[in-house]
Amino acid sequence: MAKAPDGATGYVPLPIRDDWLSLVSEPAIDPGLSIVDAHHHLWARPGSRYMAEEYAAECTAGHLLSASVHVECGYGADLAGPLHLRPVGETRFAERVRTEAHAGRYGDGHLCAALVARADLTQGDATAAALEAHATASAALRGIRQFAAWHPDPRVVSGFTAAPRGLLSDPAFRAGFARLAPAGLSFDAWIYHTQIEELADLSRSYSETAIVLNHFGGPVGTGPFSGRLGESFADWRRCLATLRDLPNVRVKLGGLGMRLGGFDLFARDRPPGSDELARLWAPIVETAIETVGPARAMFESNFPVDKGSVGWTVLWNTFKKITASFSADERARLFAGTATEVYRLWAEAS
Template sequence: MSDASAVQRISNDFLPVRPDWLARHAEPVIEPDLPIVDPHHHLMDSPGHRYLLPEFLDDAGSGHRLVASLFVECRVFYRPYGADDRRSLGETEFVNGVAAMGASGAYGPTRACAGIIGNVDLRFGDRAGPALEAHVAAAGGRFRGIRNVAAWHKDGIKATTANPPQGLLLRPDFRQGFAWLARLGLTFDAWLLHTQLGDLIDLARAFPDTTIICDHIGGPAGIGPYAGRRSDVFTEWETAMRTLSRCPNVNVKLGGMGMHVMGFDFHMGERPVTSEVLADGWRPYVDVCLDAFGPDRAMFESNFPVDKGSCSWVVLWNAFKRLASGMSADEKRALFMGTACRVYGLNLAAQGIAV
């Protein structure tokens, strides 16, 4: 069986991570001393997808200077018991334990999971408030916000392992729960497709005091009915993203472009592509985001291990550094560390991290 035919989306809609394939291409690290805070990665342990602290640190220690990271929910290690609005506490408790391991220094200089973006289903309405407070209490000062995945499409496009309903961000019960975020000083990460950006714009305008982060460049789809229509999708996506950027409470994560839903075929070759090829393919999207939001409201993200189906950690961050090569030192600092720390209230000095 050829490499290309072997690359199938497995049951949870991730591209498979193939270490032997990734090892077929290596390149030197660009700007190895540039400090990085990765604002978006996952930890998981499910059939075919084991990615816990050792695996993450193997990637983090491969050459780039990762000083800290933020974990983003992926519906793992939920409690199998108790009230339905408390079961997701299991994930926060698990990640907080991992963060304590990283903070000890016993596993190297990287402060893994220094911030936690967890999950409370905001459709609980006012019940979401006490649930959010429980996560804050369980996280030892690390809880920064939540994500409720909203990615949905009428044609059944799968962008995530979650199964959100149509129009999640517009629902009255969701918005009743959403109102608690600003009261508690918490952020909201939004993962959705480009066809839903209008819903996010409406939400951001309705809650101007809540800090919102648009994940994965706003999800310009490239599969299903959008396969072969990259130019049309780009035009629609760009218009919506520029409108979204006029909401000053919204920030954007630059990444997630290695996922199958984006429609790139970088994972299909006999060998992985270079960081230069990745940067060339992703540049139009990143350039629009940087022009619209500016470096102070944008941040590069790994989205590992999901994006590891397309490239290695070294190649991914090399591609990002190529995309930022024309920026000033201050702009690079914002994109690779500063924006993430500001948006999520991450105090590196308080965690003993000197940069």
């Protein structure tokens, strides 16, 4: 069985600089368009706080946030007890936020209406126990994420720890993966675009399991693709095409504010506005939607990670401008409908 390497990767998340973000201000466009943020995190770490209060404050900027999907990030995990059960602490934390939001503490948006939890699927019977514990901790549990992003170039990093090479093909991982569909759970896949073909093989082998590809499939613009975004885009587009005829795969549209993408927006004297971002990101957004269709794609903020490069209002304005020529039905799917369907938000527990 593949083992994850020990030690840190050298990954450092981008700092959130509210004073820098405030240098660009613009009103929210299409404020009546309902949004389900398909992917965000909450955490309180040394020098970085982004909890429910901070996230809810974003929703006062004019965009209509109807609900959000909380995805694991390691915050709130239990520090004691069996290793396979420690991530359940984060699920309990997110469930408390969901309950408070449902009671109106954070305004009208249903924060953490669905939860994607962390679990190690390679641990046999312990995997089954972890899935059961997560489900017991929250009736809003909808999926599992296990970090699978791996690249041979050590300069390509997007997390504090590295995933093992070939995780998606590991028999132990696949044995755990096979438990998801019977439990009514999807799988959120965080990988790099160089691994998309591996994910396609996983999808074909487990066609009954819904797979949600995070952040466009992780287009790599650093390491071997540094300064070669055109080549990265062409390679990503070729890999993404392998998912075209795999109906159990959905794609999250977001995450381009990370260092990984190579756009280096955070290094500018001023943050970008939505007009510039729409021109910069449109090829990626339009290619992804063309490849899988609006019914299999959903927008995400990836906050607070992407907040290191772009503000909330500008981000959603960008997505709205890129899709301005789409039909009302297509936009409804992209901004809310697909996420609602995949994460079964109509079944949110009271």
